[in-house]
Amino acid sequence: MHTAHLFEPFTLRSISLRNRIGVSPMCQYSCEEGLVADWHLVHLGSRAVGGAGLVMAEATAVSAEGRISPSDTGIWKDEHVGAWRRVAQFISAQGAVPAIQLAHAGWKASTAAPWLGGKAVDPQNGGWRSIGVGDTAFTDGYPIPRQATSEDIDRICREWRDAAGRAIEAGFQMIEIHAAHGYLLHSFLSPLSNRRVDEYGGSFENRTRLPLRVAKELRDILPTKMPLAVRLSCSDWMEGGWAIEDSVRLSSQLRDLGVDLIDCSSGGASPIAKIPVGPGYQTAFAEAIRRGSRIATAAVGMITSPIQAETILRSGQADLVFLAREMLRDPYWPARAARELGVSTAGMAPVQYGRAW
Numbered sequence: 013m014h015t016a017h018l019f020e021p022f023t024l025r026s027i028s029l030r031n032r033i034g035v036s037p038m039c040q041y042s043c044e045e046g047l048v049a050d051w052h053l054v055h056l057g058s059r060a061v062g063g064a065g066l067v068m069a070e071a072t073a074v075s076a077e078g079r080i081s082p083s084d085t086g087i088w089k090d091e092h093v094g095a096w097r098r099v100a101q102f103i104s105a106q107g108a109v110p111a112i113q114l115a116h117a118g119w120k121a122s123t124a125a126p127w128l129g130g131k132a133v134d135p136q137n138g139g140w141r142s143i144g145v146g147d148t149a150f151t152d153g154y155p156i157p158r159q160a161t162s163e164d165i166d167r168i169c170r171e172w173r174d175a176a177g178r179a180i181e182a183g184f185q186m187i188e189i190h191a192a193h194g195y196l197l198h199s200f201l202s203p204l205s206n207r208r209v210d211e212y213g214g215s216f217e218n219r220t221r222l223p224l225r226v227a228k229e230l231r232d233i234l235p236t237k238m239p240l241a242v243r244l245s246c247s248d249w250m251e252g253g254w255a256i257e258d259s260v261r262l263s264s265q266l267r268d269l270g271v272d273l274i275d276c277s278s279g280g281a282s283p284i285a286k287i288p289v290g291p292g293y294q295t296a297f298a299e300a301i302r303r304g305s306r307i308a309t310a311a312v313g314m315i316t317s318p319i320q321a322e323t324i325l326r327s328g329q330a331d332l333v334f335l336a337r338e339m340l341r342d343p344y345w346p347a348r349a350a351r352e353l354g355v356s357t358a359g360m361a362p363v364q365y366g367r368a369w
């Protein structure tokens with residue numbers, strides 16, 4: 013039997029992952045009133061059974077207004093805690109670390125699930141008035157938001173904090189702040205979307221103010237032993253947009269605030285950005301931030317083969333690899349990767365399935 017970086021444990025604060033493989037957050041658009049039920053138990057539970065070290069629940073709204081669609085998961089009220097606890101407990105019982113991505117959709121809120129067209133949902137059909145960095149729509153067919161006032165921003169910070177408190181109560185062992193893909197926090201960061209003239213717009217300091225405030229609010233209430241991650245869109249892939257140099261600078265500030273991991277995604281600020289999607293297309297961002305900001309990073313984006321994942325880790329480009337669509341195709345990817353890399357699958361597949369591995 014060989015050893016592989018992919019299957020070395022990794023520790024963030026007091027939380028130890030059994031390997032370097034994470035299930036990337038993936039919206040399922042399968043809830044009512046934000047309440048998770050059997051679908052999420054089976055969906056996330058299967059991936060924990062499949063051997064991942066970290067299983068991250070999807071973009072979960074910190075307020076009803078911050079949902080992408082009416083069927084998003086939520087954690088804005090105490091009723092959500094018990095529903096999530098059942099999922100988090102099952103993930104833990106399978107030996108994976110349960111994590112949750114907290115989110116506010118901003119100007120991309122009140123839209124339909126992708127398979128229903130993804131465009132604006134009117135209030136008559138279960139939608140709501142969205143709130144944005146400004147008062148323009150993301151693109152044609154999206155809702156026109158109300159621009160967030162400074163009182164709204166204070167309230168939104170409290171909502172993030174309360175949501176994180178509920179996530180802790182539900183048994184999640186790590187929280188990720190969604191500051192990517194054009195949603196609220198990224199829309200403040202990007203000069204393409206942020207045209208504000210107050211203390212939240214203009215300079216780098218002003219555009220980063222809200223995401224830094226949210227990170228600080230969360231770090232203040234999280235137990236010292238609990239890691240905090242931030243997902244960034246490391247580049248807008250557009251002239252005049254947010255760039256990797258900005259992400260390196262912000263990641264250093266996040267590190268100083270007590271953030272432990274940067275999850276390195278990209279895009280989402282502009283519908284016309286040309287993104288060179290291909291195998292490992294975002295991995296260089298994870299490397300730039302890991303080296304430039306001296307913080308742990310996760311690489312994500314078209315990582316599909318075990319040898320590709322192993323190379324990313326072995327060459328020091330990232331500390332973790334997150335997989336999304338490949339995990340939908342194959343929840344047992346970690347156990348399969350162990351076999352392909354000649355590593356023992358002990359502790360990865362459940363005893364009930366031992367005869368298969």
Ligand SMILES: Cc1cc2nc3c(=O)[nH]c(=O)nc-3n(C[C@H](O)[C@H](O)[C@H](O)COP(=O)(O)O)c2cc1C
Pocket residue numbers: 036037038039040070071113190192193243277312313314315334335336337338
């Ligand atoms: C069905 C689906 C839902 C997604 N939902 C989220 C989400 O909730 N939060 C997020 O940050 N990214 C989301 N993403 C992006 C993925 O986490 C991931 O970054 C992206 O798909 C690239 O990784 P991949 O090539 O391994 O799929 C979603 C992707 C898919 C396919």
